[in-house]
Amino acid sequence: MEKVNDSIKVPLRGLPNGSHTFEYQADGEFFQTFGSEIIQDAVCDIWMVVTKSRDFIKLDCTIIGSVIVECDRCLDDLQIPIEVNRGLLVKFGSEEDVDVGTGDDDVMMVDDTAAMLDLSQFVYDYVCLALPLQMVHPEGECNPLMTAYLAKETGGEVSVECNMPFSGLKDLLDNKNN
Numbered sequence: 001m002e003k004v005n006d007s008i009k010v011p012l013r014g015l016p017n018g019s020h021t022f023e024y025q026a027d028g029e030f031f032q033t034f035g036s037e038i039i040q041d042a043v044c045d046i047w048m049v050v051t052k053s054r055d056f057i058k059l060d061c062t063i064i065g066s067v068i069v070e071c072d073r074c075l076d077d078l079q080i081p082i083e084v085n086r087g088l089l090v091k092f093g094s095e096e097d098v099d100v101g102t103g104d105d106d107v108m109m110v111d112d113t114a115a116m117l118d119l120s121q122f123v124y125d126y127v128c129l130a131l132p133l134q135m136v137h138p139e140g141e142c143n144p145l146m147t148a149y150l151a152k153e154t155g156g157e158v159s160v161e162c163n164m165p166f167s168g169l170k171d172l173l174d175n176k177n178n
């Protein structure tokens with residue numbers, strides 16, 4: 001498996017007709033190269049099944065792994081599983097040649113003299129689109145210190161007081177603040 005830090009490329013020139021599988025791995029650096037402020041770290045395996053015919057190339061992209069983001073509630077690391085499967089149709093020609101009504105697949109036009117097809121942007125977009133709108137730990141799994149602090153700040157009930165293991169946390173925080 002090829003580890004990529006900044007680009008996921010499929011060779012076009014010299015690629016024989018038929019089906020070929022390329023494997024890549026994208027880590028946190030890959031996402032940071034694209035300027036992602038959301039994804040702190042990542043381990044994603046990427047499989048690109050490239051089916052080449054005379055007129056076009058069909059790509060079947062599978063991304064499986066996980067990314068680390070900041071929990072919207074407690075700001076601790078939150079691991080989000082990623083599982084994406086997307087099709088991409090690559091046609092030779094210019095942007096104006098794009099047909100309408102090509103189905104569910106994304107269509108990308110490339111110059112027929114292009115030697116490499118850079119799919120980094122697609123992979124980046126696919127992963128970002130796979131992220132849930134609300135990124136928070138499951139109920140009760142947030143950082144208890146932060147949960148207690150937030151409850152205090154908003155003047156709400158400090159629910160962790162009910163839980164024996166965390167019953168001393170609020171006092172602890174209060175002492176810290178004084």
Ligand SMILES: [Zn+2]
Binds near residue numbers: 074137142
């Ligand atoms: Zn959290």
